Amino acid sequence: MKRLLIIAIAMALTLGLGLTAYAEMKLNFKGSDIIGAKVENRQGENLGEISDLSVDPKTGRVDFAVVSHGGVLGIGDKYVAVPLNAFAVKTDKDGKFDRLVLNMSKDKLAKAPNFDKDRWPDRPEVEKIYVYFGQTPYWSEDPKTFTEMKNNFKGSDIIGAKVENRQGENLGQISDLSVDRKAERVDFAILSHGGVLGIGDKYVAVPLSAFAVKTDKDGKFDRLVLNMSKDKLAKAPNFDQDRWPDRPEVERMYVYFGQTPYWRSEHPKTSEMKNNFKGSDLIGAKVENRQGEDLGKIGDLAVDPKTGRVDFAVLSHGGVLGIGDKYVAIPLSALVIKTDKNGKFDRLVLNMGKDKLAKAPNFDKDRWPDRREAERTYRYFGQTPYWSEHPRIK
Numbered sequence: 001m002k003r004l005l006i007i008a009i010a011m012a013l014t015l016g017l018g019l020t021a022y023a024e025m026k027l028n029f030k031g032s033d034i035i036g037a038k039v040e041n042r043q044g045e046n047l048g049e050i051s052d053l054s055v056d057p058k059t060g061r062v063d064f065a066v067v068s069h070g071g072v073l074g075i076g077d078k079y080v081a082v083p084l085n086a087f088a089v090k091t092d093k094d095g096k097f098d099r100l101v102l103n104m105s106k107d108k109l110a111k112a113p114n115f116d117k118d119r120w121p122d123r124p125e126v127e128k129i130y131v132y133f134g135q136t137p138y139w140s141e142d143p144k145t146f147t148e149m150k151n152n153f154k155g156s157d158i159i160g161a162k163v164e165n166r167q168g169e170n171l172g173q174i175s176d177l178s179v180d181r182k183a184e185r186v187d188f189a190i191l192s193h194g195g196v197l198g199i200g201d202k203y204v205a206v207p208l209s210a211f212a213v214k215t216d217k218d219g220k221f222d223r224l225v226l227n228m229s230k231d232k233l234a235k236a237p238n239f240d241q242d243r244w245p246d247r248p249e250v251e252r253m254y255v256y257f258g259q260t261p262y263w264r265s266e267h268p269k270t271s272e273m274k275n276n277f278k279g280s281d282l283i284g285a286k287v288e289n290r291q292g293e294d295l296g297k298i299g300d301l302a303v304d305p306k307t308g309r310v311d312f313a314v315l316s317h318g319g320v321l322g323i324g325d326k327y328v329a330i331p332l333s334a335l336v337i338k339t340d341k342n343g344k345f346d347r348l349v350l351n352m353g354k355d356k357l358a359k360a361p362n363f364d365k366d367r368w369p370d371r372r373e374a375e376r377t378y379r380y381f382g383q384t385p386y387w388s389e390h391p392r393i394k
Helices: 002-013 106-110 123-132 230-234 247-256 354-358 371-380
Strands: 038-040 046-055 062-069 078-082 087-091 097-102 162-164 170-180 185-193 202-206 211-215 221-226 276-278 286-288 294-303 310-317 326-330 335-339 345-350
Touching: 046 106, 062 106, 062 123, 078 123, 185 247, 202 247, 294 326, 310 371, 326 371
Parallel strands: 038 097, 162 221, 286 345
Antiparallel strands: 038 046, 046 062, 062 078, 087 097, 162 170, 170 185, 170 276, 185 202, 211 221, 286 294, 294 310, 310 326, 335 345
16 A cells, blocks of 8 residues: 555656656655645745645545645644645755645635545545646546556566565566557566476466556666466466467456456457567667668667556667667657568668658657657657547546
């Protein structure tokens, strides 16, 4: 529950902030950072502090934070339910959590609906409070499409990641990903288990949505957690590593892991997986244009762990032996697969001249683009971001 709380806080605080100075919110900000945090407005005026959080135990979502304000030494305080996504995070000079910023004057906060600390508001009351703060309650949105790019982890983190269950037992590791280029999503991760030093391994297709992320003490990706016993995993449908499962087979695996295939809810007519390629093929793949000119290579993937969507591939180009490389976010839909004479993956083709690629928006490898920046990149490559087709994806 504690981990769900931390992830829920990180998700909510990074939604739609629109403030460059407060745009970064990593998973290393803990629930203990939030409770007791000072709150100020953009003018630097003190608005109170966070005294508690309301957490939905079923989903792990934080319904609201409780701001206590207006009293003296805790006496006479008013309690206001504030949506987490109404806050921006202010960090100190070392990038560590410092305080929260609420874009509201003291007078307007004083008029906000408040509640008795012994009777917390119910959902209809909270809904009115969300409206007061200019926010949309997450429960009114489609949970199947709700996502936030700041929670993304890298494809290179996933491939090779250790997997354990909630009891801490080793379940194996992720050996690869199945990536649907057309839909720009990861259909499944391949969990290899049961062998010794790779010999005798069984290969199981597991939906990304079945995993939880476990981070280290610095909030960085550490491993994946699958809520399944070793015995049940041993009975899961498995496949030959040289013949990956087709969509009907994968659908059965989704059901085995208690997940709903995204193509059922979003694309009910989708049944073919011929557009898929392996994540291990993609990372490190050479990229050329239609004229056969070398444009660089794919260095990584940005993967949304909640939906399995690939937001973009990272194309590194322009340097020498990795020195001086520029990094560009490329929509997978802008790339075409070129196969060898045996029909196996060979390279990727991007329909763009070297000069135009040189002018494409690029980013620092230590600060990946947020959704707004990625949207501009999509437009540059003549593609439509999938989240603009589903407005409830933030």
